[in-house]
Amino acid sequence: MFHQVEPFTLFTDFDIHLFREGKHFNLYEKMGSHKVQKEGRSGVYFSVWAPNAKEVSVIGNFNGWDSQAHQLLWRWDGSGIWEGFIEGLDWGDIYKYGIKTYSGHYLEKGDPYALQWENSTNAGSIVNTTYYEWDDKNWMANRYQKNSLDAPMSVYEVHLASWMRGVDDPNKFFTYREIADRLVPYVKEMNFTHVEFMPVMEYPYDPSWGYQITGFFAASSRFGGPQDLMYLIEELHKNGIGVILDWVPSHFPGDANGLHFFDGSFLYEHEDPRKGFHPDWKSHIFNYGRNEVKSFLISNACFWLDRYHADGLRVDAVRSMLELDYSRAEGEWEPNIYGDNRNLEAIDFIKEMNTIVYREYPDIQTIAEDSSDFPKVTKPIYDGGLGFGMKWMMGWMHDTLKYFKEDPIARKYHHHKLTFSTMYMLNENFMLPLSHDEVVHGKSSLIFKMPGDEWQKHANLRAMYTYMYAHPGNKLLFMGGEFGQTHEWNFSQSLDWHLLQYPIHKGLQDFVKKLNLIFKEEKALFENNFNHYGFEWIEANDEDNSIYVFLRKGKSEEDVLMTVLNLTPRTFDYKIGIEEGTKWKVILNSDAEKFGGSGIEAEIKWYEETDWNNKPNSMIITLPPLSGLILKQTGKKLLKKTDVEKFKKNK
Numbered sequence: 089m090f091h092q093v094e095p096f097t098l099f100t101d102f103d104i105h106l107f108r109e110g111k112h113f114n115l116y117e118k119m120g121s122h123k124v125q126k127e128g129r130s131g132v133y134f135s136v137w138a139p140n141a142k143e144v145s146v147i148g149n150f151n152g153w154d155s156q157a158h159q160l161l162w163r164w165d166g167s168g169i170w171e172g173f174i175e176g177l178d179w180g181d182i183y184k185y186g187i188k189t190y191s192g193h194y195l196e197k198g199d200p201y202a203l204q205w206e207n208s209t210n211a212g213s214i215v216n217t218t219y220y221e222w223d224d225k226n227w228m229a230n231r232y233q234k235n236s237l238d239a240p241m242s243v244y245e246v247h248l249a250s251w252m253r254g255v256d257d258p259n260k261f262f263t264y265r266e267i268a269d270r271l272v273p274y275v276k277e278m279n280f281t282h283v284e285f286m287p288v289m290e291y292p293y294d295p296s297w298g299y300q301i302t303g304f305f306a307a308s309s310r311f312g313g314p315q316d317l318m319y320l321i322e323e324l325h326k327n328g329i330g331v332i333l334d335w336v337p338s339h340f341p342g343d344a345n346g347l348h349f350f351d352g353s354f355l356y357e358h359e360d361p362r363k364g365f366h367p368d369w370k371s372h373i374f375n376y377g378r379n380e381v382k383s384f385l386i387s388n389a390c391f392w393l394d395r396y397h398a399d400g401l402r403v404d405a406v407r408s409m410l411e412l413d414y415s416r417a418e419g420e421w422e423p424n425i426y427g428d429n430r431n432l433e434a435i436d437f438i439k440e441m442n443t444i445v446y447r448e449y450p451d452i453q454t455i456a457e458d459s460s461d462f463p464k465v466t467k468p469i470y471d472g473g474l475g476f477g478m479k480w481m482m483g484w485m486h487d488t489l490k491y492f493k494e495d496p497i498a499r500k501y502h503h504h505k506l507t508f509s510t511m512y513m514l515n516e517n518f519m520l521p522l523s524h525d526e527v528v529h530g531k532s533s534l535i536f537k538m539p540g541d542e543w544q545k546h547a548n549l550r551a552m553y554t555y556m557y558a559h560p561g562n563k564l565l566f567m568g569g570e571f572g573q574t575h576e577w578n579f580s581q582s583l584d585w586h587l588l589q590y591p592i593h594k595g596l597q598d599f600v601k602k603l604n605l606i607f608k609e610e611k612a613l614f615e616n617n618f619n620h621y622g623f624e625w626i627e628a629n630d631e632d633n634s635i636y637v638f639l640r641k642g643k644s645e646e647d648v649l650m651t652v653l654n655l656t657p658r659t660f661d662y663k664i665g666i667e668e669g670t671k672w673k674v675i676l677n678s679d680a681e682k683f684g685g686s687g688i689e690a691e692i693k694w695y696e697e698t699d700w701n702n703k704p705n706s707m708i709i710t711l712p713p714l715s716g717l718i719l720k721q722t723g724k725k726l727l728k729k730t731d732v733e734k735f736k737k738n739k
Contacts (some may be wrong), residue, residue, distance in 0.1 A: 096173035110379030120201030138351035139168025148183035155186035186421035187351025224325035232451035262317035279604030377433035422659025442475030453477035481518035547714035554716025593653035595684030679712035
């Protein structure tokens with residue numbers, strides 16, 4: 089026997105007002121399906137925004153998917169919301185919305201606010217809850233220290249479906265809890281400060297890697313339920329590791345169960361394909377000028393920060409949002425009212441999103457994946473900025489990879505690819521990314537971007553990582569890069585973990601572990617990441633030798649590190665200018681035997697009172713081949729000239 093749909097609401101008049109004004113930022117508390125009590129009777133309340141529908145019904149496993157059984161009630165206030173209470177339903181019931189349009193079409197849609205979706209082609213929504221007894225109070229109370237711009241942030245980017253799979257059944261996904269058992273101790277051992285999960289929101293198509301989302305409020309059921317993902321995040325937090333989630337407000341797929349043409353109209357997307365359709369991704373673009381859509385998206389951002397305790401959001405494809413002509417030829421886009429290519433509605437949305445999430449969660453970070461030259465992406469909104477906390481430094485990434493692909497003999501002709509980034513590195517708060525995008529679609533793995541034989545490839549990669557970690561900005565490394573994954577990343581299979589049985593790959597992994605530790609411990613590498621006090625070139629113009637020398641400085645005068653890069657296979661003694669009276673100690677040599685290097689010692693042979701590199705004193709140091717060195721300033725005692733002569737004679 090079917091229970092009838094009964095009048096019920098969670099909305100107040102003020103809720104409706106905020107929703108229609110684009111100012112309701114916790115819609116997930118009202119929209120969707122919620123287990124409630126009505127007059128002492130248990131059931132589920134449903135609400136959905138479908139203003140252009142003729143009829144909306146709840147269909148599911150409880151009524152034989154009959155669109156006539158449970159028709160929702162149209163709110164009287166013109167909000168476009170359909171709602172109602174059905175007695176007897178419970179968590180775990182599967183449902184969709186049956187929508188009859190005014191044009192006579194019948195659509196079956198998943199719930200845009202559902203907390204869980206079926207992991208099947210049926211793609212039904214599941215009545216669920218995000219209730220969880222969190223045990224990460226200590227992390228949440230102190231995470232502002234870990235997420236601050238003057239704290240080290242070394243991010244391990246993870247695709248949950250392909251990080252690791254079972255040996256017995258390589259096609260089977262690990263659950264969130266099984267991943268937690270393996271990922272948490274690994275990330276902790278590797279000394280990463282954060283993980284970044286490629287989208288964990290529900291998506292129908294595995295080859296999209298999660299970026300074509302249908303269930304924006306649902307943790308992907310491939311790996312378990314909402315509480316299972318919460319457990320994974322909680323375990324990371326309990327071990328001192330932050331969690332950044334990829335968030336995709338830039339587009340959504342044309343999936344029949346998703347947001348596209350939701351109520352028989354262009355509801356969430358622009359009707360005009362020049363603004364509403366992505367030619368590259370064959371997906372649809374949100375209508376950022378529609379208030380109800382803004383409420384949906386900003387509520388979604390807040391949802392993951394609120395209910396899942398995320399520590400940050402990496403916002404995908406920001407450039408595609410900012411530019412009306414993104415990936416479009418002349419005539420395929422329409423300029424704004426000022427005659428240029430800025431998407432004014434998207435810009436206003438981004439500003440408001442950042443304003444709200446930082447107001448509600450001031451100890452998180454939003455990170456723009458943005459390849460544009462749009463100004464002030466990470467500057468405050470009051471200063472004309474977009475308000476992001478950080479931005480991916482795509483120029484650094486492209487220049488660095490192009491340089492290291494070169495044969496060492498030709499690097500002198502490309503020398504300034506590694507210096508150019510320091511001309512603009514303070515324009516934004518940058519994160520240096522070596523992400524999944526660089527190891528797919530024929531681009532090869534990081535290790536195979538490097539020239540030479542196996543030894544040279546690993547030496548080059550270790551040197552590149554040294555440059556990356558010493559360069560101003562926070563760091564992001566895609567999974568597998570830490571041990572020299574040889575195959576291109578394949579979303580459908582596990583990483584090549586078997587490579588760790590080979591010493592050269594294990595050595596690279598140990599090297600990245602050491603780099604992460606130095607990055608966390610040495611204040612010179614992070615305290616002044618985003619101001620000019622933190623960086624100084626010592627030698628930027630030695631093209632003939634392909635050598636670079638620079639300093640990183642912390643807030644204390646005592647916190648000074650020197651990085652020396654020798655990017656040719658030569659070994660030789662090299663003279664470097666230093667401040668008067670300073671002494672130095674090598675704390676990292678990428679050529680050390682334990683890391684897979686040749687084992688040549690980076691020996692400081694002597695100090696001199698002679699000026700060099702515009703410094704009053706100098707030192708001579710042995711540079712191993714294809715190496716990156718990090719030295720720490722240890723004191724203010726300089727050898728006398730007579731001692732130098734004795735030292736040289738003894739050598």
